[in-house]
Amino acid sequence: MAKRLMFFVDFDGTISREDVCYTMVKTFAREGWAELNTLWEEGTLSTGDCAQATLDLISALPEELTAFFARMEIDPAFPVFLQWAKEQNHPVYILSDGYANYIDLILKRERIDAEYYANIMEYREGWHIHMPHLNPECGKCGVCKQGKIAELSHPDFTKIYIGDGYSDLCPARHSDMVFAKRTLADLCGQEGIFVYNFQSFNDILSKMQEIF
Ligand SMILES: [Mg+2]
Numbered sequence: 001m002a003k004r005l006m007f008f009v010d011f012d013g014t015i016s017r018e019d020v021c022y023t024m025v026k027t028f029a030r031e032g033w034a035e036l037n038t039l040w041e042e043g044t045l046s047t048g049d050c051a052q053a054t055l056d057l058i059s060a061l062p063e064e065l066t067a068f069f070a071r072m073e074i075d076p077a078f079p080v081f082l083q084w085a086k087e088q089n090h091p092v093y094i095l096s097d098g099y100a101n102y103i104d105l106i107l108k109r110e111r112i113d114a115e116y117y118a119n120i121m122e123y124r125e126g127w128h129i130h131m132p133h134l135n136p137e138c139g140k141c142g143v144c145k146q147g148k149i150a151e152l153s154h155p156d157f158t159k160i161y162i163g164d165g166y167s168d169l170c171p172a173r174h175s176d177m178v179f180a181k182r183t184l185a186d187l188c189g190q191e192g193i194f195v196y197n198f199q200s201f202n203d204i205l206s207k208m209q210e211i212f
């Protein structure tokens, strides 16, 4: 019997072509966001503190952000990969330390039905972060990807992580197999974590069909 696989997939820059959250901040936030982002990358600021301070620099209205999100594209190979995983009975979970606001909008637009975990941006005279998946034992992440993997995974499954950024390093350390690009590929390289490099979900699909 083929080994059951379980996929955990980052959204920004992994499923979406561009990092939607980063592009939103770059486009709409007033000066000061880059310094906050550096503190977050260094681990000085938690996602929650960094995100709220960054949201305080954004005065765009909900309709402006919705129009912006509507222009964001995904890797066209992702739905093909998802279809393959469904046919093979391999669960796929999207874990994002970004926002459900655009993930939901983009997945619906692409008619993709997938389970995802993300933070939420609420508009009440300004933007506020809401973190329904906070892990009190972590204290750094908004959506603690490693915590979610521990909660969702099962020992009988091979855990496969797919991502591209800083928030993917911790879950990559705790997965059985990693597909990485950009920052995540560099960080894993520095830590000696073996990864398969990928550019698109086409590469992942071919690798999976080759191995399993
Ligand atoms: Mg990412």
Ligand SMILES: [Zn+2]
Pocket (backbone or CB within 6 Å): 135, 138, 139, 140, 141, 143, 144, 145, 146, 147, 170
């Ligand atoms: Zn965490």
